[in-house]
Amino acid sequence: MRILVCPHDMQLGGSSINAVDLARAVRDLGHEVWVMGRQGPLRQRVAAAGLPLLALPERARVRPSPAVSRTIAAAVRRHRIDVVHTYEYWPLVEAFLGAFVPRGTPVLGTIMSMGSLPPYFPRTGVPLTVGYGELYEETGELRGLEGARVHLLEPPVDTAIDHPIGSATADGEPEVDVDAFAAEHGLLKPAPTVVVVSRLARHLKQEHLERTMDAVARLAPEVPGLRLVMVGGGSIEGELQARAAALNGDLGRRAIVLTGEMADPRPAYALADVVVGMGSSALRGMAFGKPTVVVGEQGFSKAVAPETIGDFDALGFYGLGAGRVPVEQDPLLGHLIALLRDEAERERIGTWSLDLVRRRFALDGQATRLVEWYEQARAERPVARGRVGEAVRVGGRLVGFKATQRGQALRRRTRGPRRATTG
Template sequence: MRLIVGLHHLELGGSQLNALDLAVSMRDYGHEVAVFGNYTDRPGPMADLVRSHGLPLIAQRHGAERLGKTMPARPALSRALARAAREFRADLLHVYEFSVGLDAFFGAHVRRGLPVVTTIYGMRVPRWMPRYGEIIVGTQQLVEEAAAFRARPTLIEPPVNTDSDDPAATDGPAFRAQHGIGAHEILISVVSRLEPDMKAEGVLRTIRAVELLDDVRVRFLVVGDGPSFADVSAEAQRVNTALGRTAIIMAGSMGDPRPAYAAADIMVGMGGSALRAMAFAQPLVVLGIRGFFLPAGPDTVGHFLREGFYGIGEGDVDAAPLAEALRTLVDDPALRAERGRWGRQLILDRFSLKAAAKTLNEVYERALAHRVPARRRLSEGARVAGHKAIADSLSDGARQRVRRLLG
């Protein structure tokens, strides 16, 4: 099988790293695999990572653009993805996140009938998404929610490459020395794209929690870049000035962030980054939005296995409760070690890349076996376009009310 994997973008992020790990696994299954990704100014770190794994990269320059209210897909990217599929002679497209899913659906699928598999590692599956075709989601909750209005999705929890994401495979002490972090200091780390809509909030809250801890042993390392980098850096500088020391280190983006995971004593984060933290046997506090945080452990794992390593709080973004949760780990090295061992074992037992790759190969086989007639492709395209246009015309409050009504 000839396969193109379409990335959300070429910046470093959990979805893109998961996509690359699975793309390499599919190549190891014997498939011919190429990777498609778009960028705004210049290709991000994912471009080099894709090439370093020996996969051909189709990088498409595309200006920053949101899906418009009158257009269900981005015309330029839709055409570029269809052209890439034609030139690569692809049998199937596997794309990540719903924006690229729409580009693939309205281009290569509706026009040419090429099968499309879409992975959504976000927190919801929009009701305007196509009702047929293979969709992969990352939580059991999303499987159940989406099955109410479309063909049942497949659950593939964000996989972890436990061979490379292993504390024994990376030199954490060297990374600490490089950043001037002493062996006696307790390093809290986060590896995250800094985006205003989701991830920056938790990082900013952690910076303020470190300020409240006011413990000379504690330092916080932020690895990542993105639209909110300047705002996060400004807050880091404010806290460093207030504490009179460099408590917060802004490391920027890393092509290979594994040393940052291995060097930490405590990790904070969400999604795929949270899973990688546990693979490195690090105690973890999961962050979300609207003030959510929850330490990962045997007593909280049920929440994460159902809803994902993420959460939505009640809107109280006071950093004091998070500071106390971090203090518990800072002051108890035995608890840190215990949580680290537990997390590593959970990843080995449930989130291995090998198991995810086997399930994904089965999804591909089903997608190739299901050919959709042109008439149905056109009618479903019209439904998706109309439904999305109506949804986009509603205010945020109206959309929330409709979602509650529909369950």
């Protein structure tokens, strides 16, 4: 097959990294695969994988973008693409309008992000894969009566690359240089180390990142030498740097270290005693044999263990709590201290985590399933009349969605500050 893969963007986020890793694994199964994207650091990963990269227009004034749809359509014609595989919301709609409706080229969409499907999504003809159980059930109910297939595709982990130091690696794969990483960031002295690898973004991530910083600062006086290493870049990096500086000032030492973005964060995972994360980042920590605590939103945190793994089936490696609480009441404190003080427990959970990732989340197995779904999408291509009818319905729902967004934005702009009253 000839497959065009369209990641959400070319930043170093979980969904986009998954897109490139799966594209490479599908290519290695004997298929021709192209990746399409704008500028961004993920291009280095695409080049390292030896995948051909096609350019998208750098600026899109509106989403879905007609220019992007036209670019996808041109690539489908030029390379005689059999299936277009998109990741997240707008790329799916753009491929739907550019490749599926006019040409009947099958489009398969993957949704890894949290939250319900938006109302403008195609409900027939475009199969979906989703990353966690609750969205799988919700999407199946939404689309099942109309005949569109939904598959569960949990985040993949390339265990040939992400693995404990000293274990078998793929031929030619370089070992992780933890010493060089530690020297670069002033981490040479052995110390209890908590690691976070994440996009430093406001949406979904900010609470998770701030709570982890505050928890480590709170525990630092109780755990000699305790430090947090936070790897990543993004829109709130400056805010987090300022928070780290303030916390370090209060502690009188450099307990919280922000390294900035890393194309290859494996040395950080390898250095960790405990990993804190969500989604793909949590799974990568587990692939290194590290005990992992998932921190979500609204005060949620839970250690991943044989006793708790079933709790993550609904929302994936994420969660919602009853509400954020002061740091001294944050359950994250208990999870961290229990693991940091018990080396035998860290070893038990780390060994179990590694085995789970290899059995359930390995990249090769996920790629094999994906190829089966590509073949299924080719075999079930709807006729032209059905494609056009669904395009009309999508257009109507999209107009309604955009009108609602504009109305909400207008109300926010026109709602002035409340006047103070006296009595």
